[in-house]
Amino acid sequence: MEATAADEFMQEAIEEARTGLAEGGIPIGAVLVIDGKIVGRGHNRRVQKGSAVLHAEMDCLENAGRLKPADYRRAVLYSTLSPCDMCSGAVLLYKIPKVVIGEHRTFQGAEEYLRSRGVDLVILDDPECLRLMQEFIAANPALWYEDIGEE
Amino acid sequence: MEATAADEFMQEAIEEARTGLAEGGIPIGAVLVIDGKIVGRGHNRRVQKGSAVLHAEMDCLENAGRLKPADYRRAVLYSTLSPCDMCSGAVLLYKIPKVVIGEHRTFQGAEEYLRSRGVDLVILDDPECLRLMQEFIAANPALWYEDIGEE
Numbered sequence: 001m002e003a004t005a006a007d008e009f010m011q012e013a014i015e016e017a018r019t020g021l022a023e024g025g026i027p028i029g030a031v032l033v034i035d036g037k038i039v040g041r042g043h044n045r046r047v048q049k050g051s052a053v054l055h056a057e058m059d060c061l062e063n064a065g066r067l068k069p070a071d072y073r074r075a076v077l078y079s080t081l082s083p084c085d086m087c088s089g090a091v092l093l094y095k096i097p098k099v100v101i102g103e104h105r106t107f108q109g110a111e112e113y114l115r116s117r118g119v120d121l122v123i124l125d126d127p128e129c130l131r132l133m134q135e136f137i138a139a140n141p142a143l144w145y146e147d148i149g150e151e
Numbered sequence: 152m153e154a155t156a157a158d159e160f161m162q163e164a165i166e167e168a169r170t171g172l173a174e175g176g177i178p179i180g181a182v183l184v185i186d187g188k189i190v191g192r193g194h195n196r197r198v199q200k201g202s203a204v205l206h207a208e209m210d211c212l213e214n215a216g217r218l219k220p221a222d223y224r225r226a227v228l229y230s231t232l233s234p235c236d237m238c239s240g241a242v243l244l245y246k247i248p249k250v251v252i253g254e255h256r257t258f259q260g261a262e263e264y265l266r267s268r269g270v271d272l273v274i275l276d277d278p279e280c281l282r283l284m285q286e287f288i289a290a291n292p293a294l295w296y297e298d299i300g301e302e
Binding site for chain 1: 197201202203204205209212213215216217218219220221223235236237238239240241243244245246261264296297299300301302
């Protein structure tokens with residue numbers, strides 16, 4: 001049952017990634033789930049908003065709005081890609097206990113550190129998440145490296 | 152000379168904090184400095200924008216816009232308060248090598264972790280930064296705890 005729920009919410013994160021791609025952006029999406037319901041969704045907005053901070057996970061948290069500290073503590077964050085240092089830091093700030101990751105072959109963020117701080121990580125190794133990123137990076141390497149602060 | 156420059160830029164961060172306070176927000180400010188010039192400035196926007204992600208440092212990075220990876224690597228981030236896990240993560244994402252912190256008595260973020268990742272931290276222990284936060288928290292404890300994800 002849990003695998004089915006993870007798949008369902010990851011599909012919503014993938015929809016966000018596709019929306020971002022259709023807007024000319026980087027195809028990474030995220031949803032925040034509390035008590036089995038999506039309370040926020042978002043996608044990377046670097047291109048669309050000229051944003052340096054709105055990675056998919058951050059956009060999702062922003063769109064979820066101001067939640068109570070207790071709400072985050074029973075939330076699950078779904079992201080199509082392994083969260084970077086910034087997005088991992090947001091998970092830690094709000095004490096989100098679980099992150100479901102679409103894939104971490106393209107990029108692996110602060111997974112070890114998240115685990116060391118008690119966050120439960122589930123890696124789905126989803127082929128669609130991987131395909132979206134690999135096609136995008138092949139076509140837009142500079143944009144991708146800008147997004148992860150690499151030269 | 153360095154202390155003087157740090158003071159000058161911290162004064163600008165304090166100005167941002169005061170602007171936030173005047174707007175009814177949480178009085179934390181930040182500026183990003185590259186090659187001795189301020190390239191971005193910001194303040195906490197939780198109240199003003201209903202934002203869960205625009206801590207002062209994030210607002211500052213957002214307002215600085217899309218910079219090149221190489222630009223961040225010679226930047227200094229000034230913040231009136233010790234950066235939380237999220238803002239520390241943003242520093243790590245962009246490989247900002249130095250953070251100047253107004254005070255860390257009110258709240259101490261991921262300082263040890265930042266140092267372990269090679270970031271140079273300077274703590275000014277500035278009385279005005281401290282006064283702004285202590286007066287604010289005494290008057291608005293729930294808002295402050297929401298901002299740091301604590302119950």
